[in-house]
Amino acid sequence: MQLETALLVGVMFTVATYLVLQHSFVRILFGFLILTNAANLVVLAMSGRPDGKHAPVVLDPSAPMVDPLPQALILTAIVIGFGVAAYLVFLLYRLFLDQKTTNAAELYQEAE
Amino acid sequence: MNWPVLPILLPLLTAVVTLFWWRPGVARRWFVAAAAAAQLAVAAWLVSRTFAGHTFVLGLGAWPAKLGIVLVVDLLSAIMLSLSTLIALATVLYGHAETALRVEHPLRTPLTQFLIMGINLTFCTGDLFNLFVAFEVMLIASYALLTLEADDWDIQHAFPYVAINLFGSALFLCACGLSYMTFGTLNFAEIAMRAGVLGDDIRVQLLALLFIAVFGIKAGLFPLYYWLPNSYPTLPHPTAALFAGMLTKVGVYVLLRVFATVLPHDLTFAHTLLAWMAGATMLLAVIGAISRNFIRGILSFHILSQIGYMVLAIGFFTPLSLAACILYVVHHIVVKASLFLIGGVAMRLNRTDNLDRMGNLWKHTPWLGVLFLFQALSLAGLPPLSGFWGKYLIVVVGVEQHQYWLVGASLLASILTLFSMLKIWNGAFWAPSDAPVEKAGRRWQGMTAVVAGLTCISLAIGLGAEAVVQIATQAAEHVLDQQGYAQTVLSYLGTNAGGALP
Numbered sequence: 001m002q003l004e005t006a007l008l009v010g011v012m013f014t015v016a017t018y019l020v021l022q023h024s025f026v027r028i029l030f031g032f033l034i035l036t037n038a039a040n041l042v043v044l045a046m047s048g049r050p051d052g053k054h055a056p057v058v059l060d061p062s063a064p065m066v067d068p069l070p071q072a073l074i075l076t077a078i079v080i081g082f083g084v085a086a087y088l089v090f091l092l093y094r095l096f097l098d099q100k101t102t103n104a105a106e107l108y109q110e111a112e
Numbered sequence: 113m114n115w116p117v118l119p120i121l122l123p124l125l126t127a128v129v130t131l132f133w134w135r136p137g138v139a140r141r142w143f144v145a146a147a148a149a150a151q152l153a154v155a156a157w158l159v160s161r162t163f164a165g166h167t168f169v170l171g172l173g174a175w176p177a178k179l180g181i182v183l184v185v186d187l188l189s190a191i192m193l194s195l196s197t198l199i200a201l202a203t204v205l206y207g208h209a210e211t212a213l214r215v216e217h218p219l220r221t222p223l224t225q226f227l228i229m230g231i232n233l234t235f236c237t238g239d240l241f242n243l244f245v246a247f248e249v250m251l252i253a254s255y256a257l258l259t260l261e262a263d264d265w266d267i268q269h270a271f272p273y274v275a276i277n278l279f280g281s282a283l284f285l286c287a288c289g290l291s292y293m294t295f296g297t298l299n300f301a302e303i304a305m306r307a308g309v310l311g312d313d314i315r316v317q318l319l320a321l322l323f324i325a326v327f328g329i330k331a332g333l334f335p336l337y338y339w340l341p342n343s344y345p346t347l348p349h350p351t352a353a354l355f356a357g358m359l360t361k362v363g364v365y366v367l368l369r370v371f372a373t374v375l376p377h378d379l380t381f382a383h384t385l386l387a388w389m390a391g392a393t394m395l396l397a398v399i400g401a402i403s404r405n406f407i408r409g410i411l412s413f414h415i416l417s418q419i420g421y422m423v424l425a426i427g428f429f430t431p432l433s434l435a436a437c438i439l440y441v442v443h444h445i446v447v448k449a450s451l452f453l454i455g456g457v458a459m460r461l462n463r464t465d466n467l468d469r470m471g472n473l474w475k476h477t478p479w480l481g482v483l484f485l486f487q488a489l490s491l492a493g494l495p496p497l498s499g500f501w502g503k504y505l506i507v508v509v510g511v512e513q514h515q516y517w518l519v520g521a522s523l524l525a526s527i528l529t530l531f532s533m534l535k536i537w538n539g540a541f542w543a544p545s546d547a548p549v550e551k552a553g554r555r556w557q558g559m560t561a562v563v564a565g566l567t568c569i570s571l572a573i574g575l576g577a578e579a580v581v582q583i584a585t586q587a588a589e590h591v592l593d594q595q596g597y598a599q600t601v602l603s604y605l606g607t608n609a610g611g612a613l614p
Binding site: 020028032035036038039040042043045046069070073076077080081083084087088091092094095098099107108 | 179241244245248251252255256259264267268270271274275278279281282283285286288289290292293
């Protein structure tokens with residue numbers, strides 16, 4: 001796996017965790033979006049180094065091709081992440097409508 | 113006849129039909145009940161065939177194992193399928209008895225069927241990424257059911273559930289990617305063969321730890337169970353029974369499947385970690401149960417403490433302990449679901465869930481008290497009820513392995529479980545109180561009838577424990593037999609495959 005991608009994924013997980021622990025709903029939402037993107041990037045990097053290889057389209061049968069299976073996995077994962085993100089947006093919006101606040105600390109302050 | 117696809121196809125068809133057949137009515141209820149009964153019949157047939165030694169394999173689209181998705185139903189999968197369809201049928205019938213037609217929400221039935229489809233897909237699949245997809249189907253259906261008719265107070269507790277499970281999903285995706293890189297394939301049988309070659313390699317150990325984190329979030333192991341105790345009490349009782357009975361056991365099933373069938377058997381660090389996390393879960397969760405004051409809260413914490421027993425058995429990792437785990441899973445699913453349903457009947461009779469304001473149920477409905485006593489003592493582990501046999505086998509294996517601290521922890525957790533059950537018994541049934549008991553209407557009788565059915569099954573498991581232990585032992589042997597599993601899956605595709613080979 002390429003070193004640069006590994007470092008990028010590490011940075012993205014850090015940023016996502018930091019954002020999810022913030023007070024504002026919008027930042028929490030962004031944190032989860034970056035989290036799903038980081039996980040998808042890990043799977044993409046499993047295709048191997050793209051140097052000297054073609055995209056997974058059979059134009060020239062003799063040329064080496066990047067591994068297409070992780071790219072298929074990522075498509076599924078992106079769609080699933082998109083669905084869950086849509087649900088999360090509505091959940092946070094409903095919390096805002098009920099409690100009239102977008103501050104997560106205030107919301108959970110007096111919970112057990 | 114493609115049997116492995118039926119447990120997934122039937123709930124899907126039922127869900128789609130009830131999405132179009134939108135208006136709640138008696139005919140729609142009969143249809144759903146008939147569909148649930150048909151699913152149970154298919155699962156029972158699968159159990160009988162796999163017990164006779166036949167493992168079902170279905171390569172979807174006839175692709176070879178390295179590229180395609182395989183559905184594999186062996187004895188353990190068939191047992192779990194039969195339990196999930198049984199609990200689904202029970203909660204469907206209980207929900208019909210509990211909710212009047214005019215207040216029934218039409219979306220609840222399709223969402224429940226989608227949830228059951230996700231659960232069944234988890235049990236049948238033979239591919240790691242398909243397992244991820246099945247988890248997601250199950251989780252998204254559970255998110256929707258959690259918030260379906262929730263009021264302002266309950267919605268707050270849905271958010272930690274979604275957040276923690278999203279982290280689990282992201283980690284599972286990373287684990288799938290890393291597995292693909294390490295093993296070159298995502299099929300369970302192929303991974304088993306290639307991981308066997310790698311053995312105790314550091315990459316395999318890291319993958320095992322990542323899997324423990326992901327499946328620990330799903331099953332509810334110690335530092336990762338925060339999402340459960342606050343969110344399950346907000347659910348209406350039939351849905352709570354389905355969640356409590358099945359969702360965490362999916363985590364236990366996946367731990368069994370991955371650690372026994374897929375990963376090599378000499379990962380002692382991972383197994384020891386599982387055992388100690390389970391020990392902590394048992395004790396801390398039961399202390400949490402004692403701290404709560406309302407029935408659903410106490411029962412939610414109990415789920416976690418009993419999960420501790422099952423994962424402790426996985427952590428010991430001998431054939432007998434895996435059989436004990438399977439036996440305990442069978443016992444616990446039935447008992448936990450019926451306890452939640454009993455709590456539902458009690459809440460309908462007393463109009464409240466809070467133990468301070470409940471009471472007098474033994475005087476007015478002694479049969480309900482008897483059912484509760486059977487199930488509560490079974491949970492605590494009184495012989496000859498079903499809970500005793502699982503705990504006894506786990507203690508025997510623990511003493512054989514000289515893990516005296518963990519055995520002591522498990523016995524202490526049993527005593528504390530009994531104590532918290534007595535708290536419910538006193539608060540709701542036995543102690544003198546002036547709480548009103550409303551027995552108007554025939555709804556609570558239908559609900560009690562469903563509970564009585566589940567309790568009879570639980571008693572049958574307890575009194576016929578020898579048969580169940582034999583089935584569980586055979587299932588454990590199948591699960592541990594990586595060579596046989598790989599041979600069955602890969603040889604099937606070898607004779608019938610028509611897809612391209614790389």
